[in-house]
Amino acid sequence: MKILVTVKRVPDPNATIRVKPDGTGIVTDNLKYVVNPFDEIAIEEALRIKEKGGGAEVVLVSIGAKVAQEQLRTGLAMGADRAILVVAEQDLDPLGVARILQKIVEQEKPDLVLMGKQAIDDDANQTGQMLAALLQWPQATFASKKESLESEAEKNGLPGIQMANGKAQVVREVDGGLETIEVPLPAVVTVDLRLNIPRYASLPGIMKARKKELKEIPVAELGIDVTPKLRVLRLEPPPKRKAGRKVSSVQELVHLLHTEAKVI
Amino acid sequence: MNTQRDGNVWWKEFPLHAPTEEHRLLAHTVESFVRDEVEPQAQSYNRDERFNRELFRRAGELGLLGLTVPSEDGGAGLDATAAVIVHEALSWSDPGFCLAYLAHAVLFVHNFATNANEQQKRRVLPQVLSGQWIGGMCMTEPEAGTDVLGMRTTAELQGDHYVLNGRKMFITNGAIDDNTLGDVFLVYAKTGGKISTFLVEKGMPGFTLGQRLHDKLGMRSSMTAELVFDHCLVPAGNLIGEEGASLQHMMRNLEIERVALAAMSLGIAMRCLETMVQYANTRHAFGVPLREHGQIQRYIGDSYAEFRAARSYVYDVARRLDLRSLGNRADADGAKLFAARVGKNIADRAIQVLGGYGYMGEYVVERLWRDAKLIEIGGGTLEAHQKNITKDLCRAPEWIRR
Ligand SMILES: Cc1cc2nc3c(=O)[nH]c(=O)nc-3n(C[C@H](O)[C@H](O)[C@H](O)COP(=O)(O)OP(=O)(O)OC[C@H]3O[C@@H](n4cnc5c(N)ncnc54)[C@H](O)[C@@H]3O)c2cc1C
């Protein structure tokens, strides 16, 4: 069993994001970067399948500037076996990323590609679906699990995705409930927030990470066109939240919700 | 000289606070651990003066208890900078827990791994690296603190045992609750007038908990105790290093201890500064945010400059500190001397900026203000540092221009 997990370098979700005055992007000075939180969940799930679900080689792949090495090292320190960085300094859109991943999948021939359902920077939620289409593989999106994140199963680090008989059983979050589906392998699975709580890299994990393989492939070597089909016209910060207001009675609250907020 | 690398002036990019990939990953792990597991328990364990044994074991699981122990001995083999990263991050949230961590990881584990023999290490290290055993170090006595060499505890070889007599005071991790001793201790005692180190374990005849000390000003989630050695029988095999040759162990370990304590003040200062800035941004008085008032600007401005200076100094000393050698006392002491006061001053200003709210537990800065004071006393008082620095500089004034 081989599992390929995608890892994107994104701004720290706890950081304050400021949009550049000209709207062409965000201010990146002094910005801290982390592994996309959804990808962290995907790495954790792959490691659980490896540890508790019958073994696997876990290979990470990231696409982007050379500095994305940092995020791959984080994943290696969590316990992944090796990593690939497709070095691409230019801007990419989800289709470009999916095309690159298709090439890597063809080279690596994994049984399962695990991805975050989206990246928290531009929240596209497209790459997994596009990759499955390009590969003509089955896909299961928004993998979740029945047990809660406070359950024993979670404390014991059991995987939520069940792999058996050449199939993956995936519990999906859908409106109003959970749906269980089965996809034949190889397949693309994207993960949602409630699948697991990712581990921190332990000290022994951190010390081992340095010795693990991190291969760099220049994007030009893949011989594909990754010119973005998508252009960002402008970024705008969300409107500032207005200060709260104290009301003196329930009547006044109801009145304001009706006349000012117009929600009832 | 070639200062250009990859088109950048590389030394200008040198990340002093996380110089290598390992340091960066370590910082990430500790910050996550602090956010998810340390912070939620800090207020209640400090209020109740209890030691969180479970959390301590978690630190063991993450490998934090063997941070500076060589990898051959089962540790992470990291350096003083790593120790600073961990102490700074833990003290941002719970300096009391961090003090218990320091007493274990730096005063016991690091010291022991540096000076014990192979057989001793094989028996004890796995237990203390996992957090199964809780360790501490006994230097201070009821009547000898700063004047370490005035210690009165003695050890005398009788057959295949040393007999220890004396009392040790203010021992962090000496107890883990009112009635339970910690598990293992490095105890300094005099043999024929010279200092030796002994590994004293819970259960050895004549070794008892004198008292667990209550009502400390701060650092209340760490336990402090007086320990009694009354004709305590310690197997001769528990002597650490050569008899009478411990002065060097002691002085060397004090250097990393002081740098780690200085890092604790950095964590306190960072949290207090963040709290102050956030409050000044949102609280209004006289129709404007507090940040508009000149006196508040002075608190924030001074605090920021002092914090940055202390942080640069502490990390710079850590970067230079070779854990195997001796001879950095002026700067280990200097870093703590400076950072301790910065931590205390910034905590004080944070309370001031928060006004009545700052005085209340919910806003955390009053607890950090109480914790901050300890760094001016424990591991060497301010006056001890001033004395040491003066002595070292007068002996080698060229150190000033280094
Ligand atoms: C919470 C806590 C935890 C501690 N944990 C440990 C531990 O785990 N292990 C351990 O061994 N110890 C521990 N200590 C002890 C600590 O290291 C001592 O308290 C410290 O070294 C000071 O010693 P002392 O309290 O005896 O004060 P003293 O040495 O009696 O000092 C009293 C005052 O006299 C001043 N003074 C003394 N000598 C001089 C001098 N030559 N010149 C100028 N001024 C001088 C001091 O600076 C101080 O202001 C702990 C203390 C506390 C409060």
Ligand SMILES: Cc1cc2nc3c(=O)[nH]c(=O)nc-3n(C[C@H](O)[C@H](O)[C@H](O)COP(=O)(O)OP(=O)(O)OC[C@H]3O[C@@H](n4cnc5c(N)ncnc54)[C@H](O)[C@@H]3O)c2cc1C
């Ligand atoms: C234990 C305790 C008991 C108390 N008991 C009582 C009581 O019995 N009755 C009662 O009425 N109150 C009581 N108080 C409230 C106390 O008087 C207030 O906390 C105090 O007046 C400060 O107000 P504040 O906390 O709202 O802080 P703020 O007024 O919000 O001040 C916050 C910070 O901003 C500074 N600041 C504000 N305005 C300016 C300015 N124009 N220029 C420069 N700096 C400025 C302040 O000096 C302070 O540093 C008590 C408070 C405590 C902690």
